[in-house]
Every structure is written in C-alpha cells, then in structure tokens.
Amino acid sequence: MAVYSPPSALLQVAQRVDNLDRAIAFYSETLGLPLMAKFDPPGLAFINLSGVRVMLDAVAEGEVPGAILYLRVDDIQDSYRNLRQRGVEFAGEPHMINRDDAGLFGPKGMEEWMAFFKDSEGNTLAIASRVSPA
Numbered sequence: 001m002a003v004y005s006p007p008s009a010l011l012q013v014a015q016r017v018d019n020l021d022r023a024i025a026f027y028s029e030t031l032g033l034p035l036m037a038k039f040d041p042p043g044l045a046f047i048n049l050s051g052v053r054v055m056l057d058a059v060a061e062g063e064v065p066g067a068i069l070y071l072r073v074d075d076i077q078d079s080y081r082n083l084r085q086r087g088v089e090f091a092g093e094p095h096m097i098n099r100d101d102a103g104l105f106g107p108k109g110m111e112e113w114m115a116f117f118k119d120s121e122g123n124t125l126a127i128a129s130r131v132s133p134a
Helices: 020-030 076-085
Strands: 012-016 035-039 044-049 052-057 069-072 095-100 110-118 124-131
Touching: 020 035, 020 044, 020 052, 076 110, 076 124
Parallel strands: 012 052, 069 124
Antiparallel strands: 035 044, 044 052, 095 110, 110 124
C-alpha cells in the first residue's frame, strides 16, 4: 500500500470569462502578469501567477462562479495606487482584515490588509499584504 502524500502546492485556478481577449488584456496588461498560452478555439488562455496557472475559461457555460484570487503584493498602498492609475476600480480602499495575534500565518501581531476589485469579466479579486502594525 502506497503512503499518501498530500498536495504540495496550488497548480492552477480556473476563472470563467465571457470575453477571452478582454480577459487576457486585463490580466496581462493591467495586472502585468505574463501570458503563457492561448488556445482559441476552444477558448482557453493561461496566465502565469508566480508559477500558478490562472486558466481563463471562455468555454464554461451557465452560471459557473469564478474563484476569488487573492494576489499577494509587497506594498498594498503602492499596488492600490498603481492599479487605480491603470483603471482598476476598487470596492474600497485597502483595509485591515485581521491582526494575527496568535502568529497563525507568520510573525505574531502582523496585520493582513486587503482591497477588493473586479476583473474585466466581473470576477472578484483582491490584493493582499501583511503589514507591521503602526
């Protein structure tokens, strides 16, 4: 009997899109992520997010919900300003979601900050950063 080895990393996330070219432009030009491949037909594209493939899927039918992509950034305020300059409309300004007093996700006391926005296809994304308390 083989010993179970749990998954070690996230390989790919599928994101439903209505317009493949518009979505490619948003992820590659607006967010600045590299396009790995485009297959049209059938209507798929792959974006490289630090080794994780974001599959843009124009083939999915019906009300298939998109995944929420939480994009780690070094400086949330700087990323927020830069993305706004690129035309990204945020639901609100960056704000603290949680202070990790127990040290569950890294050093104790670090704050988790996020700001949410929509991609060109209406899927929710967020930029996220761990910040030292002021």
